Amino acid sequence: MNSILVRHKWEPYLWILPSLLLMAVFVVFPIGIVFKIAFSEVSKSGVVGAFNGLANFRAAVNEPAFGTVMSNTFYWVVSVVGISTLLGFIAAMVLNQSFHGRKLARSILVFPWAAALVIQASIWNYIIKFEYGNLNNILLNLGILRDAVNWRTSYQIEFIWECGVGIFVTIPFVTFCVLSGLQSIDAAYYEAATVDGAGFWKKLSTITVPLVKPSLTVSTVLNIIYVFNSFPIIYTITKGAPANKTDTLVTYLYMLAFYDQKKGQATALSVIGFLILCAAAGLYMTITMRKEDEL
């Protein structure tokens, strides 16, 4: 009896040791290194030197592009997460109805999510090309356009395209999160509401939304993290050009680290990004949890 108890004490830890080790090596350790580098002097070649306090942070914030990049990041996250959540919610409502070909519709929706992001970004980059882009070709062949249109005449428009691609690839994730929430709602609620004379909007606001809220919370928090950290779309389509005007924090810090050879500043920015994400995710979760408690 005694020996079993003893064995039980250390055994669970042994079983989770490999995954703990993996986490330590690939998650915790790199984060520690980033924090260390962010507060150290880094040479252009990448040699890490002495502790230099907040110098990297100061230099990063004083770069002329910093303001543009931060506001781009804000617009990028808010528009992609906001619009894809709205559209994903609507798509989930539609897919929750029973209709012919629903299975097919659901599987088609998975495609944008299942394909690698960098491939999708390259394809979209090709679609909106002026010279040989598919969009122009299709519209010209259908007779809708007479002359090819340059779909990326300015960097503002290119940034809107990038947000559009971001929304396109994020919708499936939201849809499936919400769909799983919708399917767990007992049909009896709706029947009772119908008997009481509630219309579509009333049912939506008093039954559907409150009950899928946990799913929405999960998808929104994860999306904020994914979209904030999303690199391939912007890097593939514009690489932040011209002059960092379409960069977000992540693509910008990559360029800083590996093109500008300013690794100290780049690590400082990634620490800032990490803290922003922690704060944003934490804030969102506290707010939604508190509201759920009030219910």
Place this chain on the structure above:
Amino acid sequence: MKKAVALFLTLLLLLSASSFALAEDITLDVIICQYGPNTSDWFTGTGMDGTSFVKKFEEANPGIKLNLEVVSWNDVYTVVSTRISNSNPPDILNIDVFANYASEGLLMPVTDYCPEELYDDFFPAFMQNSVVDGVVYAVPDLASARALFYNVDMFEEVGIEVPQTWAELEDACQAILDFYGGDVYPFGMDMTTDEGQANFAYFAWGNNGGFVDADDNWAVNSDENVEAIEFVMGMVEKGYTNPNPATQTRYDLQDMFGAGKLAMVIAPNSVPTYLTDKGYTDINYATAGLPHNEGATGSSVGIMDRIMAFKDDSAPDQAARNEAIGKFLTFFYDPVNYVDWVSMEGFLPAVNSAVGALIEADPSFESWLDVLNTSKFYPSHKAEWDQVKLGVINVQQNALTGGDVKTLLDGLQAELTK
């Protein structure tokens, strides 16, 4: 039983993480940049007469092993700086920049490992470009020179001559624009982070400006440069160029040129190889010197890449290591191997011993060697070069979105002389 097996496997996993290797031979870590579709196959596959460079080298040099990795140009800076940050730089590196590594004391002087016979074989002008504080820290692996490629059929159809000055260039662009009504871009420009510094060089040098002054000090905001970049922006504004110079790379331009969508582009001597490899066979083109401003002397732009060796204080036998590096270089630059390599990728050689064989194989090489002789090179021996490279790209991209050229160049100069 199952638990015991699982436990055993878990322990095995932990053990394997700490595996180690016994080393008897000298192993050299080598990083080579990917110049084209054949690079990997030649070095590590079967592209060298059915075998690979690595195999052939190891057979010829027992006791030396190569851990050779071919890395794309997009990734190589990331790979190298990550390895340096982790105190694990390669032994031998092929890349374009070297001054940062040299000035931080990471590189060995070439004379430490390069046999004298080979050293004297390099074109002296190339070696002078790899000097920091009087010491040569890298050897050239190959070079390329730039020329104006133009579509001969289009020029005949429109009825124009090849432009030599900027005024003629603008006239030619206008004529092409009028004739094709916007279906053909007259002139290609790449201001992307891929190679925007080349565009700056084509026009700054074509106006007697440049990156440095006569005393080799940074002078990016000279009046000549301001005039040159204002001319460039004028070309874009008038619609003489491809519409998105900030995102369209030279490879996009070369494709447009091959497809007959672009009438002129400044590009390296490897373009014929590129066009053939990509299947653009029905285009009739020729080359000419780069257009320059009236009264300025025209010059070509030469691009040179390098091979360098990093210090490794942990190596047990420094002399043996140096000798191994020397053997690698001797083998690589042996005309039997080197001529194959240079001509495969469509580049120009960096050693005298290869010239004869290359001209014999392709007589057009000779004219390119002449171009190379009159070429100017980037000041990549200066430690701030990569800052300048990015800086002039940034200036051009900012000017595209309405920034004032003089203010932008003054800003960059101020940052450099800070």
